[in-house]
Amino acid sequence: MRLFYHSEIRESDVEVVLNSEDSKHIVRVLRMKNSDQLYLMDGKGFRYMASIIDANPKKCKVRIDNQEEMPKAGKGLHIGIAPTKNMDRTEFFIEKAIEIGVESISFFFSENSERKNIKLERIERIAISAMKQSRKFHLPSLHLLKNFNDVLSTTMDQKFIAYVPTQTTEYLFSKIKKEGDIMVLVGPEGGFSEKEANRAKEAGFDWVSLGKERLRTETAGIVAVQLMNMKTFI
Amino acid sequence: MRLFYHSEIRESDVEVVLNSEDSKHIVRVLRMKNSDQLYLMDGKGFRYMASIIDANPKKCKVRIDNQEEMPKAGKGLHIGIAPTKNMDRTEFFIEKAIEIGVESISFFFSENSERKNIKLERIERIAISAMKQSRKFHLPSLHLLKNFNDVLSTTMDQKFIAYVPTQTTEYLFSKIKKEGDIMVLVGPEGGFSEKEANRAKEAGFDWVSLGKERLRTETAGIVAVQLMNMKTFI
Known part of the structure; x- marks a missing residue:
């Protein structure tokens, strides 16, 4: 069954009006009609079964038939990353990170960042x-941080920064532990500056390597x- | 120093003419002049230092000053994959696979493939x-195989197919061994058919999972x- 996103469904809601984009898609493209069923999701763990009660191509109205709370993977994976100059690359990263299963993505700008802005609405889409x-x-929760220091104030159980000053910097995999939330910071094209890497270390982030490449x-x-x-496999 | 690709440099070559695209880039965009130096690579492990002797924007000629054989990572990683419907996604995959370090990529078409053709020149670029x-x-060597059977005839030490018939199918990481070449097959959007998975098993490919997602x-x-x-890390 088709699945649509609606961020603002309250527990007391019996009827919900879909946004114009989804309404048009449902009525004009999928040619769905009154009493046809679809799923709604709110991104907060709930899936709703709903029936169309007004197949309006601008504001399609549905009745909620039942709701189900879906289990959270809860793997506790968090990443902080500097957006790339070419936004396509960051968007591809977001897609892949969500597929694999992150709980939060924090975007920050650092000394060597070529890109100094990012549109949170686009990211959210x-x-x-x-x-x-x-x-x-x-x-996943998406955070747009003004500067590098903000990402350092996080309270995670395991904190790492992908910064490789020497050949002997340890591989991330050999340092991760099964229990507890984990966060890794990944720098921009030019890498983290030495100053940033030191500041991260002071804030409790271990320097790690992501491999030899x-x-x-x-x-x-x-x-x-x-x-x-x-x-989750060790 | 700038690096350019030229697939056909012979050991006896003293002078080499670059293709029109690189020639234009070198002369018009980078504004390089006679006696300026650049690197050439042939994709077969050699890096050549060269000096421009005719800064012609259509057929820039260089003299080879010296050659150096670069070490091969030789990690023995091979992948077989069904091209995606949307080629951008396959191209992104190729880029990432090469960054991480594969030795070969074999493209095959399988029962559920929506895409039944692929341009090898584009892939090579x-x-x-x-x-x-x-x-x-x-x-990396790039192979375009006509059908799924061709990819099964490979002679690798470790052979896997990403096919998950049950919850207990083992995770790829827990099955890989340090020594010997390794190949994993990844199916198209619709997955491998049961028939294909069975044929792969007969050909010595173990069924593995790539995770829970x-x-x-x-x-x-x-x-x-x-x-x-x-x-390479275990």
Whole structure:
């Protein structure tokens, strides 16, 4: 059954009006009619079965038939990343990170960042679409931080920064532990500055390597998420 | 120093003429002049230092000053993948797979493939660009196979197919061994058919899971490459 996103469904809601984009898609493209059924999700873990009661192509109205709370993966994976110069790459990263299963993504700008702004609405659209596609029901929280210091104030059990000053910097996978939330920071194209890496260390972030290869920012992000994800298998 | 790709440099070559695209870029965009130096790579492991002797924007000629053979990572990672319907996704996969470090990519078409063709020249361009970007000097071999059976005839030490018939299908990472070449097959959007999975099993491919999440084809491909890559750390 088709699945649509609606962020503002309250427990007391019996009827809900869908936004114009979804309404048009439902009525004009899918040619759904009154009493046809669909699923709604709110990104907060609930899935609602609903029936169309007014197939209006601008504001399609549905009646909620039942609601179900979906289990949260709760793997506790968090990533902080500097947006890439080319936004397509960051968007691809977001999609992949959500598929693999992150709980939050924090964007920050650092000394070597070529990009100094990012549109949170656009990011949210990508995230919602990735969540739907991968059949998840919890939208990861998305944070836009003004500067690098803000990301350092996080209270996670395991904190890492992908910064490789020497050949012997330890591989992330060999440092992660099964229990507790985990966060990895990934820098911009030019990497973290030494000053930033030191500041992170003072804030309790361990320096780690993501492997022997030279990776682009978005690849480093995907690899970091995948390595964190392995804590659920160790 | 700038790095350019030229696939056909012979050991006896003293002078080389670059293609029109690189020539234009070197002379018109970078405004390089006679006796300026650049690097050439042939994708077969050699890096050449060269000096411009005719800054012609259509056929820039260089003299080879010296050649150096670069070490091969030789991690023995191979992947077979069904191209995605949307080629952008496959191209992104190729880039990421090369960054992480595959030795070969085989494209095959399977029962559920929505896409039944792929342009090898386009793929090669993407691969060359990813190789340059990630400062590698060996171009992975790219294979275009007519059908699924062809990919099964491979002679690798470790062979896996990402096919999850039950909850207890083992995780790829727990099955990989440090020694020997390794290949993983990743299916198209609709997954492998049962028949294909059985045929693969007969050909010696173990069924494995890439994790608990529902992943798109290209994400499954990236995750598979990253999991194979971990064999270099175990």
